[in-house]
Amino acid sequence: MLPTLIVFGDRTANEVLEAARLAHSNSFGNIERLYFEEPSFTGVHLPKHIQSGVEVFFNIGVADVRVKLLIHARCLQAGWRPFTVVHPSAVISPSARLGQGAFVGPLAVLSTNAIVGDHCIVHLNSSVGHDATIGDYCAILPGARISGTVKIGDRVLIGSNAFVNAGVHIGNDCQVDALTYVCRDLQEGHILSVRANGPMKRIVRN
Amino acid sequence: MLPTLIVFGDRTANEVLEAARLAHSNSFGNIERLYFEEPSFTGVHLPKHIQSGVEVFFNIGVADVRVKLLIHARCLQAGWRPFTVVHPSAVISPSARLGQGAFVGPLAVLSTNAIVGDHCIVHLNSSVGHDATIGDYCAILPGARISGTVKIGDRVLIGSNAFVNAGVHIGNDCQVDALTYVCRDLQEGHILSVRANGPMKRIVRN
Amino acid sequence: MLPTLIVFGDRTANEVLEAARLAHSNSFGNIERLYFEEPSFTGVHLPKHIQSGVEVFFNIGVADVRVKLLIHARCLQAGWRPFTVVHPSAVISPSARLGQGAFVGPLAVLSTNAIVGDHCIVHLNSSVGHDATIGDYCAILPGARISGTVKIGDRVLIGSNAFVNAGVHIGNDCQVDALTYVCRDLQEGHILSVRANGPMKRIVRN
Numbered sequence: 001m002l003p004t005l006i007v008f009g010d011r012t013a014n015e016v017l018e019a020a021r022l023a024h025s026n027s028f029g030n031i032e033r034l035y036f037e038e039p040s041f042t043g044v045h046l047p048k049h050i051q052s053g054v055e056v057f058f059n060i061g062v063a064d065v066r067v068k069l070l071i072h073a074r075c076l077q078a079g080w081r082p083f084t085v086v087h088p089s090a091v092i093s094p095s096a097r098l099g100q101g102a103f104v105g106p107l108a109v110l111s112t113n114a115i116v117g118d119h120c121i122v123h124l125n126s127s128v129g130h131d132a133t134i135g136d137y138c139a140i141l142p143g144a145r146i147s148g149t150v151k152i153g154d155r156v157l158i159g160s161n162a163f164v165n166a167g168v169h170i171g172n173d174c175q176v177d178a179l180t181y182v183c184r185d186l187q188e189g190h191i192l193s194v195r196a197n198g199p200m201k202r203i204v205r206n
Numbered sequence: 207m208l209p210t211l212i213v214f215g216d217r218t219a220n221e222v223l224e225a226a227r228l229a230h231s232n233s234f235g236n237i238e239r240l241y242f243e244e245p246s247f248t249g250v251h252l253p254k255h256i257q258s259g260v261e262v263f264f265n266i267g268v269a270d271v272r273v274k275l276l277i278h279a280r281c282l283q284a285g286w287r288p289f290t291v292v293h294p295s296a297v298i299s300p301s302a303r304l305g306q307g308a309f310v311g312p313l314a315v316l317s318t319n320a321i322v323g324d325h326c327i328v329h330l331n332s333s334v335g336h337d338a339t340i341g342d343y344c345a346i347l348p349g350a351r352i353s354g355t356v357k358i359g360d361r362v363l364i365g366s367n368a369f370v371n372a373g374v375h376i377g378n379d380c381q382v383d384a385l386t387y388v389c390r391d392l393q394e395g396h397i398l399s400v401r402a403n404g405p406m407k408r409i410v411r412n
Numbered sequence: 413m414l415p416t417l418i419v420f421g422d423r424t425a426n427e428v429l430e431a432a433r434l435a436h437s438n439s440f441g442n443i444e445r446l447y448f449e450e451p452s453f454t455g456v457h458l459p460k461h462i463q464s465g466v467e468v469f470f471n472i473g474v475a476d477v478r479v480k481l482l483i484h485a486r487c488l489q490a491g492w493r494p495f496t497v498v499h500p501s502a503v504i505s506p507s508a509r510l511g512q513g514a515f516v517g518p519l520a521v522l523s524t525n526a527i528v529g530d531h532c533i534v535h536l537n538s539s540v541g542h543d544a545t546i547g548d549y550c551a552i553l554p555g556a557r558i559s560g561t562v563k564i565g566d567r568v569l570i571g572s573n574a575f576v577n578a579g580v581h582i583g584n585d586c587q588v589d590a591l592t593y594v595c596r597d598l599q600e601g602h603i604l605s606v607r608a609n610g611p612m613k614r615i616v617r618n
Binding site for chain 2: 011014015018105106125141142160161178179194195
Binding site for chain 3: 401
């Protein structure tokens, strides 16, 4: 029996779902989206119509890192395995490496020797330059340009049409706003926005 | 006899024309561009070599909304019908909806459940995010990023590499300059530019 | 015997190399990258394993214009010929013209009647609008938008996600920073940056 792929989330999850159906419909007996209302989210339960014994893969189509980590933990508890979805129109260099549970959207590019970690979203029309390294649970939003040899930590968000200059290092848990120019290293846990004066320490709710 | 497709305009019309020839050459007996000098534009006449009785479709490859509306009215008077041209390299989600007489350029993306109105131009390398809604006669210029759930009215222009944040509403007849960040709702008839301080009321010549 | 293609340089050269292998592997018996450490760069020597008598083509995958010109001169001395590499995912209008020894990266667009000179790099996800003209040895970096009818001289660099407005003229040896808006003509030898106030005269080391 072919395995099942479950895509978690709401709107972004629809984008992952469509890409999965375009690219991977031959690999799965069932590809479906599982929506949950966040306040009442108490765990992940296998939908009833999925037969017991079928192998289950998952992809988390959620931007919020806290929710993403929570779903991830529950999925692993259930014995499910992460699955990477790449839209058929994306261009992935043969020398690039892409982690597990990731999503690469339409017309995104991963250039030569780029490394993108687990559960990242590399969104539509964005690009990751040659020899750039991106950690886990990152989101590279539409049209963002990660230049060559950039290093980005975990749980980082790079906004739409933003630009990260060649060789720049960005620490864990940073957020770069849309259309923002990152010309210097950004220390862990900072926000950089074209609409503000310089980097701000990010306040993270636990 | 196969119908004829006429693309109105000058330079942008060449882009529409080429896309039409790449994508739709089997559907038409004749695909041609009809140039007109605007000052002497007094009506649309069927080119002589098009035989009477042939079905005629049209697409208006003109950025100027006033000229566009004028041509549109004349075409409808002539009994012609609008035709949507999509470059073969564009990525249109199966769940997106695209109006009549529109043009989608090379490598543009319409994401899941996006709705784009009649006679819009969604230009090369630009993107319309999931669940975004765009009215009629809009132009989304190259590299512009319309985020998810954005709502845009009629006759709106979004400049190249501009960014519209998720959920923002933009009223009718607005213009957003290139590289401009739209983070708040924009009232009808306003211009927003990265080169100015805040939105300006747009002066429209009648 | 099939000719050899040599791609000069380091990291960008890997991008050219991969594109050449994807697009042109049937045209060459051998496609390889030739690295050189710039300080010790004293000339171009045919790698030993390439047999004498084989026809050699070259592409220079180097951003630095000075180095590029030096390699170019040596290659011509050796009797080699420039070769243009286009990534298979790029969209080149049938009416566009592309010079010799150029590189067009993944998902870049050259629109109708665009003219791009010799040894230019038009990088990933960038676009050259209709009827735009670009000279020799230019680099259009990822996501940059050259609007319609723009004229750009030789040895010009346009940064990532930058924007050049329709009809603007940019002189030789200019550099436009990433995310920068070029709304007026830029005289020869100037730098324009979103991070500075107005154009600066560029200091060129000889």
